[in-house]
Amino acid sequence: MLIKNWRMVSFILLALAIVGGAWFFDVLDEEVARSHDTASRFPAAIELDPHSDKARAAAVALFAALDASESFTLSNGLQVIVIPVASSTEITHSIWYRVGAADDPPGWSGLAHLTEHATFGGTTMLPEPKFSQTLRRAGNKQDAITTYDYTVYYQLVRPGKLETVMGLEADRMNNVVFNERLMEIERKAVLEERRNEVEANLEALLEQQVRPILFPKHPYGNPVVGWPMEFEGISTKQVHDFYRQWYSPNNAVLVLHGKMDTVLANSLAQKYYGRTPSQPLPVRRIPSQLTPSAGGAAVVGRDKTPGSAVWRRDYLAPSYQAGVTQHAHALQLLAEILGGGTEGRLYQVVVIREQLASAITVHYDPDNIDYSTLSISATLKPGIHPDRVGEAIDLELRRLADTLVPGSSITHAKQDLKAKVALQVESMPAVARLVGEALVRGRTLGDLVSWPSRIDAVTDTELQVAARAVFFASRSVTGIASISTAR
Numbered sequence: 001m002l003i004k005n006w007r008m009v010s011f012i013l014l015a016l017a018i019v020g021g022a023w024f025f026d027v028l029d030e031e032v033a034r035s036h037d038t039a040s041r042f043p044a045a046i047e048l049d050p051h052s053d054k055a056r057a058a059a060v061a062l063f064a065a066l067d068a069s070e071s072f073t074l075s076n077g078l079q080v081i082v083i084p085v086a087s088s089t090e091i092t093h094s095i096w097y098r099v100g101a102a103d104d105p106p107g108w109s110g111l112a113h114l115t116e117h118a119t120f121g122g123t124t125m126l127p128e129p130k131f132s133q134t135l136r137r138a139g140n141k142q143d144a145i146t147t148y149d150y151t152v153y154y155q156l157v158r159p160g161k162l163e164t165v166m167g168l169e170a171d172r173m174n175n176v177v178f179n180e181r182l183m184e185i186e187r188k189a190v191l192e193e194r195r196n197e198v199e200a201n202l203e204a205l206l207e208q209q210v211r212p213i214l215f216p217k218h219p220y221g222n223p224v225v226g227w228p229m230e231f232e233g234i235s236t237k238q239v240h241d242f243y244r245q246w247y248s249p250n251n252a253v254l255v256l257h258g259k260m261d262t263v264l265a266n267s268l269a270q271k272y273y274g275r276t277p278s279q280p281l282p283v284r285r286i287p288s289q290l291t292p293s294a295g296g297a298a299v300v301g302r303d304k305t306p307g308s309a310v311w312r313r314d315y316l317a318p319s320y321q322a323g324v325t326q327h328a329h330a331l332q333l334l335a336e337i338l339g340g341g342t343e344g345r346l347y348q349v350v351v352i353r354e355q356l357a358s359a360i361t362v363h364y365d366p367d368n369i370d371y372s373t374l375s376i377s378a379t380l381k382p383g384i385h386p387d388r389v390g391e392a393i394d395l396e397l398r399r400l401a402d403t404l405v406p407g408s409s410i411t412h413a414k415q416d417l418k419a420k421v422a423l424q425v426e427s428m429p430a431v432a433r434l435v436g437e438a439l440v441r442g443r444t445l446g447d448l449v450s451w452p453s454r455i456d457a458v459t460d461t462e463l464q465v466a467a468r469a470v471f472f473a474s475r476s477v478t479g480i481a482s483i484s485t486a487r
C-alpha cells in the first residue's frame with residue numbers, strides 16, 4: 001500500500017466526497033511532524049489486551065500516579081507538574097509549548113514545525129553540534145513533536161542526568177541561534193520528512209486531501225509539516241521571530257515523571273527555568289468562531305479501477321472545548337463501540353462478516369482546542385468497490401442512531417476504554433503524556449482525575465443523541481485513495 005516517492009504518486013487516484021450536514025474541524029493524526037532525530041525515536045506502544053489484568057492494573061497505577069502528583073507555577077508563569085514514581089528507573093523530562101501548526105500565519109504553513117527543527121541548531125552557549133551532542137549523551141531517548149495545538153520536547157534520562165537536560169531545555173527556551181546554513185539543512189530535512197511520512201503513505205496522502213475540505217480556511221486544514229511551496233519560502237528571520245514570540249515560560253508546561261525527589265525537582269525547575277522572565281504573548285487564532293453549516297454532497301473524483309485502496313470518512317466532531325462539548329465523553333465511547341479492536345462493531349461487520357476490508361480503525365481525540373474529528377479508516381480487500389464498504393458502515397452508524405446500545409455493551413466499552421488509557425501512549429509514559437497533552441491544551445489535572453467517572457456516567461440515550469448529532473447532523477468528508485491496478 002505504500003508508495004516510495006513522488007513519481008509513484010501519479011498512480012494514486014484520490015476520490016473525495018463531501019457528504020451532507022454541518023461542518024467542523026480537527027486534528028486526528030496530528031503527530032505527523034516529529035523531530036528529525038529519527039535515530040532516537042521511541043519504540044512503538046506495547047499492545048496489551050485491554051481485558052488483561054495487566055492492562056487494568058496499569059490504568060489503576062496511572063490514576064494513582066496522578067493523585068500523587070504535585071503542581072505549582074513559577075513566578076514567571078511556567079506551570080510545573082511533578083509526578084514521582086518510586087518504581088521507575090528513569091525520569092521523563094518534557095516541556096510543552098502552547099504553540100503549534102494552528103498558529104502558523106496564513107500562507108506560511110509549516111512554520112511551527114520548521115521552528116521546532118531549527119531549535120536543534122544550537123544555542124549561544126552550545127553552538128551546533130555541541131547542543132545536540134550534549135542532549136543525546138544525557139538522554140536515553142529523546143524526541144520532539146509538533147502538532148496543531150502544541151509543540152513538545154522530551155527526553156528519558158537516568159535520574160542523575162535530570163539537571164543536565166533541564167539546563168539544556170531552559171537554554172533552548174532562551175538562546176537558540178538561527179543561521180542560514182542550518183536553516184537550509186532543516187528545510188531539506190523537513191522535505192525529506194514529508195516525503196517519508198506523507199508522500200510515501202497512502203493514508204497520510206488521503207488525510208492531506210480530506211482535511212482542507214473538512215476545515216476550509218482553517219489552520220487545521222493544512223498539514224502540520226506545511227505545504228512545500230509555503231514552508232520552503234520561510235525565512236530565517238520568520239523562524240527567529242516565531243521562536244521569540246512563542247517560546248516563553250508563561251507559554252509552557254513542564255511535566256516531570258519518574259524516579260525523583262519532588263523537592264529537588266522543584267528547586268531545579270526554579271534554578272533553570274525560573275531565571276527566564278515572562279513575556280507578552282500573541283493571541284492564538286484558535287478556538288475559531290466558525291460555526292457548523294449545512295453542506296451538500298459533492299463527488300470530486302472516483303477511482304474507476306478498484307484495487308488496493310483505503311476508504312476513509314471524517315466527521316466533524318465537538319471536542320472538550322469546541323462545539324457541543326457535552327457529546328465529547330459519549331463520542332469516546334461510540335468510537336470504542338465501533339472501533340474497539342476485533343470486538344468493535346465495524347470490525348465485526350466489515351472485516352469478519354462481509355469480508356470487505358482487512359483492517360478498520362476509528363479515531364477520536366476530544367482534547368483538541370478547536371473542533372475535532374471522528375475518523376473511520378478501512379483498508380479494502382483487493383477488488384472490493386469502496387462504495388460497498390461505505391454502505392456497510394453507514395448501516396452500522398444508522399443502527400447506533402436508531403437503536404439504543406445494550407447496557408452490557410456499554411459497560412464493556414467503558415471498561416475497555418478506561419483500561420486503554422494507560423496503553424495508548426507510544427513513546428513517553430502514559431501519565432506524563434496525558435498530563436502534558438491536557439494541560440498544554442487548557443484542561444486541568446482535575447479534569448483528568450474525574451475522567452473515569454465522567455465516562456461511567458454516560459447513558460445509552462446520550463450515546464444515541466451524540467451519534468445522531470455527529471453522524472447525521474454534522475459535516476463529513478469521505479475519501480478514497482487507491483493504487484491503480486494499472487500500475
Ligand SMILES: [Zn+2]
Nearest residue numbers: 033034035036
Ligand atoms: Zn519534523
